[in-house]
Amino acid sequence: MPEPLIFEVSRPGREGMSLPACDVPPTAIPESLRRKDLPLPEVSEVDVVRHYVRLSNMNYAVDVGLYPLGSCTMKYNPKVNEVAARIPGFAAIHPFQPPGTVQGAMSLLCALQEMIAEIGGFHAVSLQPSAGAQGELTGILIMRRYHADSGDERRNRILVPDSAHGTNPASTAMAGLEVVEIPSDARGNVDLVHLRANLDDRVAGLMLTNPNTLGLFEENLLEVTRLVHDAGGLVYGDGANFNAILGIAKPGTMGIDVMHFNLHKTFSTPHGGGGPGSGAVGVVEKLAEYLPGPVVARRGTGEDARYEWREPSRSIGRVKSFHGNFGVLVRAYTYIRMLGAVGLRAVAENAVLNANYLQARLKDTYPVPHGDRTCMHEFVAQGILAEAPGIRALDISKRLIDYGFHPPTNYFPLIMPEALMIEPTETESLETLERFVDAMRAIAKEAVASPDLLHDAPHSSPVQRMDEVKAAKELKVTAG
Amino acid sequence: MSFIPNTDADRAQMLAAIGVDSVSDLFRDVPKEHLFPRLVLPSAVSEQEILAELDSLSRQNADPGRTPCFLGAGAYRHFIPSVVDFVLSRSEFYTAYTPYQPEISQGTLQAIFEYQSLIARLTGMEVSNASHYDGATATAEAVIMSLNVSQHQRKRVLLSAGVHPHYRAVVRTYTQGMGLDIHDDKDTEATIERLAVLCDSQTACVVVQCPDFFGRMVPPSTITALAQKVHACGALLVVAVNPVSLGLLVPPGELGADVVVGEGQALGNALSFGGPYLGFFAFRRDQIRRSSGRIAGETVDRAGTRGYVFTLSTREQHIRREKATSNICTNQSLNALAAAVYLVSLGPRGLQRVAELCWHKAHYAAERIAKLPGYTVDTAEFFHEFVIRCPRPAETINRRLFDQQGIIGGFDLGQEFPGKEHEMLLCCTEMNSRGEIDKLVEALEEAGNA
Numbered sequence: 031m032p033e034p035l036i037f038e039v040s041r042p043g044r045e046g047m048s049l050p051a052c053d054v055p056p057t058a059i060p061e062s063l064r065r066k067d068l069p070l071p072e073v074s075e076v077d078v079v080r081h082y083v084r085l086s087n088m089n090y091a092v093d094v095g096l097y098p099l100g101s102c103t104m105k106y107n108p109k110v111n112e113v114a115a116r117i118p119g120f121a122a123i124h125p126f127q128p129p130g131t132v133q134g135a136m137s138l139l140c141a142l143q144e145m146i147a148e149i150g151g152f153h154a155v156s157l158q159p160s161a162g163a164q165g166e167l168t169g170i171l172i173m174r175r176y177h178a179d180s181g182d183e184r185r186n187r188i189l190v191p192d193s194a195h196g197t198n199p200a201s202t203a204m205a206g207l208e209v210v211e212i213p214s215d216a217r218g219n220v221d222l223v224h225l226r227a228n229l230d231d232r233v234a235g236l237m238l239t240n241p242n243t244l245g246l247f248e249e250n251l252l253e254v255t256r257l258v259h260d261a262g263g264l265v266y267g268d269g270a271n272f273n274a275i276l277g278i279a280k281p282g283t284m285g286i287d288v289m290h291f292n293l294h295k296t297f298s299t300p301h302g303g304g305g306p307g308s309g310a311v312g313v314v315e316k317l318a319e320y321l322p323g324p325v326v327a328r329r330g331t332g333e334d335a336r337y338e339w340r341e342p343s344r345s346i347g348r349v350k351s352f353h354g355n356f357g358v359l360v361r362a363y364t365y366i367r368m369l370g371a372v373g374l375r376a377v378a379e380n381a382v383l384n385a386n387y388l389q390a391r392l393k394d395t396y397p398v399p400h401g402d403r404t405c406m407h408e409f410v411a412q413g414i415l416a417e418a419p420g421i422r423a424l425d426i427s428k429r430l431i432d433y434g435f436h437p438p439t440n441y442f443p444l445i446m447p448e449a450l451m452i453e454p455t456e457t458e459s460l461e462t463l464e465r466f467v468d469a470m471r472a473i474a475k476e477a478v479a480s481p482d483l484l485h486d487a488p489h490s491s492p493v494q495r496m497d498e499v500k501a502a503k504e505l506k507v508t509a510g
Numbered sequence: 511m512s513f514i515p516n517t518d519a520d521r522a523q524m525l526a527a528i529g530v531d532s533v534s535d536l537f538r539d540v541p542k543e544h545l546f547p548r549l550v551l552p553s554a555v556s557e558q559e560i561l562a563e564l565d566s567l568s569r570q571n572a573d574p575g576r577t578p579c580f581l582g583a584g585a586y587r588h589f590i591p592s593v594v595d596f597v598l599s600r601s602e603f604y605t606a607y608t609p610y611q612p613e614i615s616q617g618t619l620q621a622i623f624e625y626q627s628l629i630a631r632l633t634g635m636e637v638s639n640a641s642h643y644d645g646a647t648a649t650a651e652a653v654i655m656s657l658n659v660s661q662h663q664r665k666r667v668l669l670s671a672g673v674h675p676h677y678r679a680v681v682r683t684y685t686q687g688m689g690l691d692i693h694d695d696k697d698t699e700a701t702i703e704r705l706a707v708l709c710d711s712q713t714a715c716v717v718v719q720c721p722d723f724f725g726r727m728v729p730p731s732t733i734t735a736l737a738q739k740v741h742a743c744g745a746l747l748v749v750a751v752n753p754v755s756l757g758l759l760v761p762p763g764e765l766g767a768d769v770v771v772g773e774g775q776a777l778g779n780a781l782s783f784g785g786p787y788l789g790f791f792a793f794r795r796d797q798i799r800r801s802s803g804r805i806a807g808e809t810v811d812r813a814g815t816r817g818y819v820f821t822l823s824t825r826e827q828h829i830r831r832e833k834a835t836s837n838i839c840t841n842q843s844l845n846a847l848a849a850a851v852y853l854v855s856l857g858p859r860g861l862q863r864v865a866e867l868c869w870h871k872a873h874y875a876a877e878r879i880a881k882l883p884g885y886t887v888d889t890a891e892f893f894h895e896f897v898i899r900c901p902r903p904a905e906t907i908n909r910r911l912f913d914q915q916g917i918i919g920g921f922d923l924g925q926e927f928p929g930k931e932h933e934m935l936l937c938c939t940e941m942n943s944r945g946e947i948d949k950l951v952e953a954l955e956e957a958g959n960a
Contacts, residue, residue: 032816033616036624036854046855047591049863053944057873059866062730065760068858069631078593078855082621086602089617093601099610106513107605110557115782116595119568122575125585125784126921128908134570135783148550160643160785163827163837167684174687200827200837204654206687209832247539278537279544298513300601302844303618304608304640304804306786322683347683351584351646351676351773352784364564370554373512375546379533380514380521386536387524404536431614439610442828459515460524486812491613494811501809501821505798507637509627 032493033084037509040071046078088492089303090436096462098388100408100439100451101195101243103273103295105381110368111299111361120360125352129338136337139353140326142310142363146291149366149374150269151280152312156321157354162270164349165290165309166201166237171346172288172313172320173235173264174205179344182262185234189258191220193243193443198268207234214445218246218400220254229261238286239268241275241406243443243451245385255285264288264317272296273455274382274407277375288313297362308358319344324353380456381407384463388454391467395474399446408453410446411438418477421484423448426473428495431488433469511556574781574918578946580875582895582937583723583921584645584674585784586776588754588864589940594778594851598844608804608840612819613811618843619818622806625850632756632853633770634763635792639803640820640841641849645773646680648789649673649717649750651802651836652769653681655793656715656746657688658800658835664714664745670705671695672722673750674773675926681717698724698927702732706739715769716740719750720762724888724923724935725895730760737766753777753790753849754868754939755893757861769793778852779845788845799825802836867940868894871947875938878951884958888933895937897923901958904934910957917946917953 073081090097097104115121123132143155159165170188177185188202191212199209210228215221220238236258240248248254255265267281267289273296275281281289293299294307301307313321324339369377382405389409393401396411413423427437427450439451454463476483488494516524521533530536537545555563574587581587598604602617609615609622622640629638642648653667667690669678678694685692693708702718709716716736721727733749740747748769749762754776762770775787793801799822807821827834856864872894880887884901900907904922911917924931938947 047860054874056870070858072857082597085617086600089602089606090614091602092605117568118575119571119573121780122573123571123783124581124781126581131572134567196827196831197837199832200834203832279540280547300604301607303606304843305840306842348679351644355785356783369512371549371551376512382536386528390528456514460520488613493817496612496811496819497809501807501819506808508630
């Protein structure tokens, strides 16, 4: 049964909260300033609690089961993170408190900057960007500013592989630069011929997702970054897939000049139903002064260490109010401290192991065009079944819901028809992976025997397939 | 602990199925000389140890929960009903991703749809998106939307000096590659009327904040007159606003604003040292296709049951790539959820009451401070924040307040505005008791003495 809108359960006179009496002499409020009405719902606390608990029951989540959404790294979110971010000395502090009154928070930020720099092989890190897309914009603006400072105003092109996330070209366009798409070769790598052909003195840089969105490590990575550097360009690393190489390799030592980290993917902070996240950005030494500020600087060591805000001298400017998504940063700090160097490497090893296991177990049932290669933390299968020509990736995805799983990312990357991009993460057990394999194989059989079972799926969810055309046509985006 | 369930036996079984000898074999594409670098990190600790470490770090912070605090300046301390964190702690909300599969995401989608409805009603606007990162980025996205509306024919942006300095900075950062002429008025005394004069046929938008960064309120009639001038020029009027003030004050939507944005933190979100927050973004329906950000819309499923989906995704980066209206691909769902739970818990009378408490407490404080020798209150009309001029530099006053009385004072305007070193922006909310305010007044008097 659908849950009524909160506006529909409103009854005049109900209240959901009590407030203290005014303890100061009141000051008259001019009538001309007052609004005439405020049409918010009137509900009691029990109405609020039941409404949101019932809504929550209509959601699938990592805490419910496997969420193999490729490139989203839906790993388990440790509960200690939630406790950590809610410690009053973190949750209640104001961003404009004088530095002397927030040394604990600033020392945490400083340590996190240093740990992320060490993990990525970078010289400096800004924790300010709020999400991956904002980290990308930050990185592109840094590249743009660096070239402008070098008098290279002509460099206004960013090369973007065709397998890239849509945010890459969108961030480039926002920065006022031009996108040049580079195709992938037969093995899923950046096509070196096309890359060379486009490398000239108009190139500001290359945006590279590595491992890429096919789940493949760029086999010619050192060659690619060398070519771009030789042409005077910079290399941007999209860190969306960093979980695969955590502790395995450092992008900053392999020719990546600037990279964002998705703390909400790699470092276990929850996705929150679509945010908040954090898109911390790391850079090599020559780009350090371009980072968004302020960053935290340490003076002195050990017990005498003091922390202060520092504005990088050539900063592109702030990308956000205050100091970044601190609550998210506390969670990421907690995670990194609990894992240490050995634990972080184990994360990548098991994430890659789990993905390769699924690839090995599924490639006889579903086409995996790059299945001859070892994948990284994810792989791309195709929702194409020779004996069931009417079945599409979408049908398989929706049927997975009936088996109690979240579907993989479908129809991305765009270069792969009927893509099913599968990322199990390291926090899933062998038994869970086996159940997923069983479900995928069962669905392949159903696709042949009773295709309508797939076309009409899901059958077990709170609602069935939605009419998205009606939504876009009628555009009812607020309650009446 | 690394939260990995695989055992050695599991790994052996999996490697056999893959057909490789060891886990290292899976990384054969990584250049050898870069494989398995040494990571110099602190040693791993247990849950018990990390919580002790964090507790110790947190104790090095003065916590406004226990220390009287009069800071505002864009982030506000309000009482958060217990029900808010209860809902946020439902892991069906916080461990879900952005709702790509509407059939199993109706909880998030309906919550966002309701959030949009609440924000539209609060701001007096027709529609709202699912939220941006914060008030600053919502302001920048509003500027970019105005450029889209002008089809990039107009390059002029008028930013009032009363807009939060961080919002103005982010607008500049976001648009630095767009070749704009941003009129960023450095004169903090400039009036709205003077800004209106500058609006012309090249202007894409005019951005004002009300109450402004310095706490000043602008009469509704002045905003209405500005809107008329801006519209006569074919530009958009963007108004940044404090959402709690809208429990009491006439909303910008009734005064002719085209886009209403702001920092949503004050609605049920913890201060958390500056984030995560949410930027609300409400606008007129006829501009929906030029807007940025996710938008939930109502529809039906195959059985005709009402439900919700993200709609108008053809504006977005995953479809339009470099032609998208913005690069944003998520919202601040959990923070928007907090704002929605806060608003429905308070209801119309509760939010009005919170706003009135803020008003009365701030006016009481200002009245008392105005009587102190050496101090003046510079803000004539305000909501819950006002500027005082101090007999000594605000930094000195703040240090004395904290060191001698354990009070966190106001925002030292000299930090952002050279020449205003003697000015302090003070904020009072329902969290400041009369006792705290009286103590502040006494401490200010003492700190002002040489």
